[in-house]
Amino acid sequence: MIQFKHVHKAYKVGGREITALEPCDLQIPEGQIFGLIGHSGAGKSTLLRLINRLEEPTSGSIIVKDQDITALDAAALRRFRQGVGMIFQHFNLLSSKTVADNVAMPLKLANELSKTQIKERVHQLLERVGLTDHAQKYPAQLSGGQKQRVGIARALSTSPSILLCDEATSALDPQTTGQVLQLLNEINRELNLTIVLITHEMDVIRRICDQVAVMDAGRIVEQGTVSEVFLHPQHPTTRRFVYEDEHLDEQEQLKRFSQIAGCIIKLTFQGESTYSPLLGEVARQCGVDYSILNGRIDYIRDTPYGQLTLSLIGGNTVAALDAFRAADVTVEILRP
Numbered sequence: 054m055i056q057f058k059h060v061h062k063a064y065k066v067g068g069r070e071i072t073a074l075e076p077c078d079l080q081i082p083e084g085q086i087f088g089l090i091g092h093s094g095a096g097k098s099t100l101l102r103l104i105n106r107l108e109e110p111t112s113g114s115i116i117v118k119d120q121d122i123t124a125l126d127a128a129a130l131r132r133f134r135q136g137v138g139m140i141f142q143h144f145n146l147l148s149s150k151t152v153a154d155n156v157a158m159p160l161k162l163a164n165e166l167s168k169t170q171i172k173e174r175v176h177q178l179l180e181r182v183g184l185t186d187h188a189q190k191y192p193a194q195l196s197g198g199q200k201q202r203v204g205i206a207r208a209l210s211t212s213p214s215i216l217l218c219d220e221a222t223s224a225l226d227p228q229t230t231g232q233v234l235q236l237l238n239e240i241n242r243e244l245n246l247t248i249v250l251i252t253h254e255m256d257v258i259r260r261i262c263d264q265v266a267v268m269d270a271g272r273i274v275e276q277g278t279v280s281e282v283f284l285h286p287q288h289p290t291t292r293r294f295v296y297e298d299e300h301l302d303e304q305e306q307l308k309r310f311s312q313i314a315g316c317i318i319k320l321t322f323q324g325e326s327t328y329s330p331l332l333g334e335v336a337r338q339c340g341v342d343y344s345i346l347n348g349r350i351d352y353i354r355d356t357p358y359g360q361l362t363l364s365l366i367g368g369n370t371v372a373a374l375d376a377f378r379a380a381d382v383t384v385e386i387l388r389p
């Protein structure tokens with residue numbers, strides 16, 4: 054578990070203080086994939102880099118596995134950092150070294166294994182990320198997705214329990230992004246690795262995260278499980294992310310609704326209820342007609358969900374809403 058206790062970070066620039074992180078409390082459970090989402094300048098990188106003390110907090114404490122890491126001396130910090138891997142948007146590989154040597158680098162620096170043991174470990178890691186055939190190539194000879202796989206193998210070399218991902222897929226095309234996210238998903242489960250990732254893309258959060266914190270201007274404005282936060286967004290910043298992801302504009306939508314008759318509602322189905330034939334059943338029982346104004350079915354990590362915006366016309370609307378709720382469907386009334 055990673056715990057932030059009233060952590061504040063300000064940078065000093067030319068005698069002026071710039072607050073990057075307002076005093077913040079945060080808990081990241083062990084073994085989960087935790088996403089931090091926010092627009093540029095929100096403070097995501099600062100928060101991430103505080104976890105391995107690449108940045109020092111201005112005040113507050115950061116507890117990792119019952120240890121206050123802000124109190125570690127240089128030697129203890131070196132040992133702690135062996136347990137925290139990191140991958141980067143632009144991979145940060147050494148261009149003059151082969152793939153195998155890049156992966157071996159943290160092991161050589163740790164100086165705990167023999168040459169043969171390092172060779173074995175590197176082979177094992179490259180096999181895991183699917184790059185065995187590329188061991189003797191140089192980074193310039195690899196695609197972006199392959200470079201990030203090398204980054205992941207290198208980050209895992211010292212068997213960390215935490216992996217920090219700094220916009221790890223932002224430089225990749227959608228298909229390669231999917232493959233890298235899949236790999237992160239797998240190693241999270243195989244190694245019970247806690248992964249903290251930062252992104253400005255909702256899709257990354259939806260595909261692999263368990264929990265999410267939404268950041269805006271140095272503050273965490275909303276936080277919880279991905280389904281809580283993104284299926285029922287409360288804060289304007291979160292709502293904006295959700296609407297952008299659905300290619301909708303909240304104001305435009307309300308304007309469009311003014312030309313549509315009936316009671317306008319949004320239904321959210323999750324898990325099993327996503328595929329149940331509820332709509333027709335409720336319409337028949339309650340004598341309501343409906344038209345579908347918007348809809349999607351997708352996944353949050355492995356759980357399917359569906360969202361439908363409907364206008365209900367005629368019949369017993371109140372009974373229809375009760376029937377949806379009784380079937381564990383969340384009902385939001387957009388216009389009575």
Ligand SMILES: Nc1ncnc2c1ncn2[C@@H]1O[C@H](COP(=O)(O)OP(=O)(O)OP(=O)(O)O)[C@@H](O)[C@H]1O
Pocket residue numbers: 064065066071072073091092093094095096097098099100253
């Ligand atoms: N080393 C630094 N010195 C001075 N100011 C900094 C430094 N690093 C970040 N900042 C400032 O702190 C604030 C938060 O920056 P941070 O990089 O953490 O945000 P971010 O959400 O990661 O943004 P991005 O997505 O663009 O990387 C910004 O106002 C930024 O200009």
